[in-house]
Amino acid sequence: MATFEEKQPAVSMEKLKWMYEQMVKSRYYEDQMVEVYTEGKAPVFNIGAGPVPGEMHLSTGQEPAAVGICVHLTKDDTVTAPHRPHHHAIAKGVDLKKMTAEIFGKETGLGKGKGGHMHLFDPDVKFSCGGIVAAGIPHAAGAALASKMQGRDWVAVAFIGEGAANAGAFHESLNLAALWNLPLIVVVEDNSYGISVPKASSTAVASNDLRAAAYGISGAYVKGNDPIAMYKASEEAVARARAGQGPTIIEIETHRYLGHFQGDPELYRDKAEVPGLRQLDPILKLRNMLLEAEQVSEKEIEKIEKQAKKKVDEAYQFARDSKYPEPESALKDVFTS
Amino acid sequence: METAKKRILTGNKAMAEAIALEMERDPSVFVLGEDIGNYGGIFGSTQGLIEKFGAQRVLDTPISETAFIGAAIGAAAEGMRPVAELMFVDFFGVCMDQIYNHMAKIPYMSGGNVRLPMVLMTAVGGGYNDAAQHSQTLYATFGHMPGMKVVAPSTPYDLKGMMISAIRDDNPVLFMFHKSLQGLGWMEQLDVSAEHVPEEAYTVPLDKAKVVREGKDVTIVGVQMMTHYAVEAAERLAKEGIEAEVIDLRSIAPIDKDTILQSVKKTHRLFVVDEDYKSYGMTAEVTAIVAEEVFYDLEAPPRRLANPDVPIPYSRPLEDFVIPNVDRIFEQVKALMDEE
Numbered sequence: 054m055a056t057f058e059e060k061q062p063a064v065s066m067e068k069l070k071w072m073y074e075q076m077v078k079s080r081y082y083e084d085q086m087v088e089v090y091t092e093g094k095a096p097v098f099n100i101g102a103g104p105v106p107g108e109m110h111l112s113t114g115q116e117p118a119a120v121g122i123c124v125h126l127t128k129d130d131t132v133t134a135p136h137r138p139h140h141h142a143i144a145k146g147v148d149l150k151k152m153t154a155e156i157f158g159k160e161t162g163l164g165k166g167k168g169g170h171m172h173l174f175d176p177d178v179k180f181s182c183g184g185i186v187a188a189g190i191p192h193a194a195g196a197a198l199a200s201k202m203q204g205r206d207w208v209a210v211a212f213i214g215e216g217a218a219n220a221g222a223f224h225e226s227l228n229l230a231a232l233w234n235l236p237l238i239v240v241v242e243d244n245s246y247g248i249s250v251p252k253a254s255s256t257a258v259a260s261n262d263l264r265a266a267a268y269g270i271s272g273a274y275v276k277g278n279d280p281i282a283m284y285k286a287s288e289e290a291v292a293r294a295r296a297g298q299g300p301t302i303i304e305i306e307t308h309r310y311l312g313h314f315q316g317d318p319e320l321y322r323d324k325a326e327v328p329g330l331r332q333l334d335p336i337l338k339l340r341n342m343l344l345e346a347e348q349v350s351e352k353e354i355e356k357i358e359k360q361a362k363k364k365v366d367e368a369y370q371f372a373r374d375s376k377y378p379e380p381e382s383a384l385k386d387v388f389t390s
Numbered sequence: 391m392e393t394a395k396k397r398i399l400t401g402n403k404a405m406a407e408a409i410a411l412e413m414e415r416d417p418s419v420f421v422l423g424e425d426i427g428n429y430g431g432i433f434g435s436t437q438g439l440i441e442k443f444g445a446q447r448v449l450d451t452p453i454s455e456t457a458f459i460g461a462a463i464g465a466a467a468e469g470m471r472p473v474a475e476l477m478f479v480d481f482f483g484v485c486m487d488q489i490y491n492h493m494a495k496i497p498y499m500s501g502g503n504v505r506l507p508m509v510l511m512t513a514v515g516g517g518y519n520d521a522a523q524h525s526q527t528l529y530a531t532f533g534h535m536p537g538m539k540v541v542a543p544s545t546p547y548d549l550k551g552m553m554i555s556a557i558r559d560d561n562p563v564l565f566m567f568h569k570s571l572q573g574l575g576w577m578e579q580l581d582v583s584a585e586h587v588p589e590e591a592y593t594v595p596l597d598k599a600k601v602v603r604e605g606k607d608v609t610i611v612g613v614q615m616m617t618h619y620a621v622e623a624a625e626r627l628a629k630e631g632i633e634a635e636v637i638d639l640r641s642i643a644p645i646d647k648d649t650i651l652q653s654v655k656k657t658h659r660l661f662v663v664d665e666d667y668k669s670y671g672m673t674a675e676v677t678a679i680v681a682e683e684v685f686y687d688l689e690a691p692p693r694r695l696a697n698p699d700v701p702i703p704y705s706r707p708l709e710d711f712v713i714p715n716v717d718r719i720f721e722q723v724k725a726l727m728d729e730e
Contacts, residue, residue, distance in 0.1 A: 131468070165501035174500035181467070181504070185491050191457045192492070195464020202420070202446070202470065209464075221484075225457035232452070386502040387536050388561045 057279040057338060064284055066348050068124050070357060072280055073343060075123070076116040076336050078361035079140040082149075083111040083311075085369055086139070086156075090315050098316055104373070105156055107169055112140035114278070114310035117335045118242045119144035121275070121283025122210055122303070125291040131179040131196035131209040133189030136171045138182035141212050147175040149368040159375035166378045167386060187213060187220035190239060194226045197235035197294075208236040208294040215304070216247025218261040227300065231268035236294035238287070238301050244309035249321035262304045275305040278335050281342075308333070399587040400573025402434030404546035405511075408553035409436065409473055411591040413443050416471060419557055422449040422458050423475030432477055433513045433572050455485035459510065463493050466508040471557055476512040479528050479566065493562045494537030509556045511565040514542070515615060515665060517713055518570070518577060522701035525709075529613065529664070530671040532564050533642035539596050540642040542566040544617045546573070546585050548640060551594030559596060566642075568614040582618045599646035601653065605633035608659040608723055611650060611676050613639040616663045616714060623719035632727055634661075642672065647679055654680050660692040661723050663714050668696035690729035695722055 086109065093103025100106065112119075115137070123144035126132070134141040142152055148163070155162030156170045163173050171184035179196070183189055193211035200207040217223055218241055230237040241261045245252055258264060265272030271293065273286040283305055290301035308330040312319045343349045399407065413419045421436055427450035430437035440448040451458040455476060462472035476482065482489065489510065496504050516525030532540045539561055543549045549567060556563035573583035602617060603624050610620040617638040624634040635653050639645070654660050660680050662673040673694035680692060695714045703709050 131464075133464075163501065164499050164503070167501050168499040172499040174496065174504050176467070176500070176503055181496075181500075183492065185487050188456075188460065188487060188492060191460025191488070192464035192467070194457065195461030195466075196468050198461055199465040199468035199470050202465075203468075222456045222460065225452070225454035226460070228452060229454055229457045229461065233449075386498045386500075388539070389497050389502050389505045390560075 057277055057281065064281055066346070068284070069339070069343060070349065072120040072124055072284070073336075073339050074357045074361050075120045075144050076280065076339065077358050078365055079116045079119065079143045080113060080336055081362050082139055082143060082365045083113045085365060086111060087311070087315065089369070100316065105170075109170060109315040110137040110313065111311045111315065112137050114308040114330065115242055115244060116140050117278050117280035117283050118212065118240060118305045118307050121280045121305070122238065122240055122287035122291070124284060125287050126208070126210065128178050129205070129207045131193060131207070132212065133193045133209070134180070134182035134212045135186065135189060135214060135217065136182070136184045137214070138171070138173060142173055142175070142180055142182070145180045146178045147173065147180050148177070149364055150371040151175070153368040153372040154375045157372040157375070158377065159372055160378035160382070161371070161375040165382065165386070187217040187222035189213070190217075190222050190226040193239075194230045194235055194237050197230065197237040198233065200236055201233070206236075206295045208238060208291055210238045210240060212240045212242060214247065215241050215243040215252050215261060216250070216255060218264065219255055227268045227270070227302065230300040231270045234297065234299045236297070236300070238290045238294055238303065241302065241304040242307050243304055244307050246309065246313065246321065248313040260304045262302050265302045268300075270299055271301045273301065273303045275303060278305070278307045278333065280335055280339060396586040397589060398584050399546050400584045401546045401549050401567065402431070402437060402572040402574060404550040404587045405435045405553050405567060406430075406437045406439060407587070408550040409557070410439060410442055412554060412557040413439070413447060415591070418469060419471045419473065420447040420449065421473045421475070422451055422462060424451055424453060424477050426450060426475050431475060433567065433569055434574055435475065435511060435567060435572070455481060456488055459485045460488040460492065462508050462510070463488060463496070463506060466506040466562075467496070467504055471507050473509040473511060473557060476510060478524050479512040479514045480523050480526050482528065490535050494535055497561065498537055505560050506562045507560045509553070509563050509565050511567060513569050514566045515568040515570055516702045516709065517615065519704055519706055519709055521704035525702040527566070527614070527666045529566070529642045529666045530675070533645070533672065533675070534670070537562070538643065539563045540566070541596050541640060542568070542613050542642055543640055544568070544571065544614045544638050545582065546587050548594050550587055551592050552596060552640070554591055555593040555596050558593070563596065570615055580618070597641050597644045597646060599640055599649040600638045601635060601649065602638045603634065603636040605635035605657065607633045607657055608661055608727060609635050609637060609650070609653040609657045610661045610663065610719070610723065611637045611639060612663045613642070613672065614665065616665055619714065619716045619719055620663055622716045623723060626716070626720050627723055630724070632723070634723060639672070645675065645679070647683070650676060650679060651683050654684050655687050658687055658689040659726055660688065661719075661726055662692065662694040663719055664694070664696040665713055666697060667699050668694065669699050671696055690726060693722055693726045695719060
């Protein structure tokens with residue numbers, strides 16, 4: 054299959070279908086979350102009300118960044134994600150039921166309700182995320198260091214937003230990873246805004262892959278929110294990392310269809326912007342490409358979509374049916390035993 | 391009869407020996423930090439390690455605290471046992487996010503599913519005119535925050551035993567060593583910074599205070615330099631007929647309430663001394679514990695002595711004024727004994 058721009062076949066149909074399924078799952082997951090999150094928050098928005106309280110950062114539109122690289126990863130590879138983590142978690146294979154229960158604050162959640170949407174930890178698939186900008190990069194570098202010290206060919210991927218590329222942790226970690234030749238890939242998701250600040254107002258270079266030169270490492274730029282171009286750039290970067298040939302920065306041009314958080318009035322962008330971006334929906338594009346390739350029938354696509362949605366529905370149901378933790382359990386887990 | 395020759399080690403050598411023993415025992419232990427390789431650590435805590443274990447396990451880092459402490463967290467989550475050094479505790483500002491929002495919280499936020507078996511060691515303490523940004527202890531700053539074990543050993547024996555315990559512990563441990571107790575050639579030589587330390591590996595618990603001098607009239611609680619000052623003051627008080635019991639806190643968090651309460655129930659008077667800032671500090675915590683638990687055992691209001699809430703000044707007479715010393719402990723304990 055070619056990228057959205059090119060026309061050479063490069064990706065197996067099996068992998069394309071996997072990517073499509075994860076993208077559909079991720080999109081549907083976020084669509085459901087939009088609805089769930091508003092429960093109990095109308096007519097007056099109260100961030101602390103409803104079954105899912107607190108801040109909620111959704112990834113609708115950014116799916117290509119996650120699936121294009123996670124398709125090359127195994128359970129043994131590490132992924133760290135930022136405050137907007139659902140698409141990464143889904144692509145990395147995080148237990149969807151436990152993840153959703155965690156977001157609902159239930160005792161069956163990944164962190165027994167202690168973490169929440171921004172603090173999902175699934176050590177079974179080596180996934181973690183956090184609410185502090187850029188902080189996951191050194192953790193991924195550390196996982197990469199551990200892999201190298203243990204003589205493995207496991208890699209670590211740190212997903213960040215383009216705003217995080219201006220934090221010290223980005224530069225410190227990449228210098229360290231380059232110096233120590235670590236199997237680290239930093240994926241910069243350029244969705245154009247650091248909350249409300251446009252990239253051009255925060256970043257001295259046009260794209261963060263250019264910063265790779267500063268560390269003597271490889272950089273790649275993926276334009277057009279294209280999952281197949283992301284697949285190709287990631288394939289090279291992951292192979293390089295596994296071969297002990299050092300880190301890579303990949304920046305992908307992607308699009309955030311929703312606010313920075315749910316409830317964001319989005320006064321910083323034109324009302325026409327998002328409808329325009331939605332015209333470029335990578336899921337629809339990929340769907341059309343799969344059909345045009347004539348190796349997948351409409352019926353098969355629908356089956357994939359149905360399965361993906363079923364898993365999401367089951368996860369939400371599991372979360373709703375689960376119990377809240379006992380209040381006293383707040384005292385537990387300060388130290389592991 | 392043969393007399394065994396007792397081996398004397400300084401604080402820094404006791405620490406380095408502890409790390410070396412654990413590195414021999416467990417291949418997942420490694421050390422990283424600034425100037426910890428060929429330099430052996432600015433305060434000598436990694437002396438000799440690179441010669442023994444090589445640069446693969448003794449990693450000199452760039453001046454990138456967020457990256458290397460964060461990487462220690464990431465490596466610990468993968469089952470390694472990193473010992474990271476933050477050169478001065480005062481440098482915590484550039485990496486406190488990693489220490490507190492991540493190292494201390496990930497085990498909890500993961501519902502206990504992620505373990506971080508790491509040690510973050512750091513140099514604390516003033517008294518040598520290094521001024522406001524290189525002299526703090528910050529015991530309470532770290533003790534206030536849940537999720538870390540915070541220890542502050544006062545003797546070479548405890549530095550070794552508690553370092554071994556810290557490395558073997560599955561939780562993140564903030565290991566504060568006092569610069570003045572390292573026995574370094576380029577600082578004031580204190581008798582208490584060198585003592586007999588057994589050659590073999592041994593552990594000292596991370597949650598137990600220690601009665602270092604027994605007495606019946608008053609309890610003095612301190613940690614690191616203040617413990618040693620308190621012992622000196624107690625010897626002077628003894629000449630005046632006052633027998634002070636001195637407790638070396640050793641662990642800031644979790645704090646050993648039992649040892650403190652048992653002592654106060656016996657002596658009925660409490661004096662707490664701290665090199666750290668007074669407000670919201672260790673002295674306040676110890677006093678509050680005693681007031682809450684054994685208030686009616688007290689024969690006089692507790693007293694505390696600590697840095698009077700000012701950044702540590704550079705000039706010697708100014709610094710001497712803010713850091714508690716033997717004279718002031720002696721005088722204020724005497725005043726406490728005079729109270730009804």
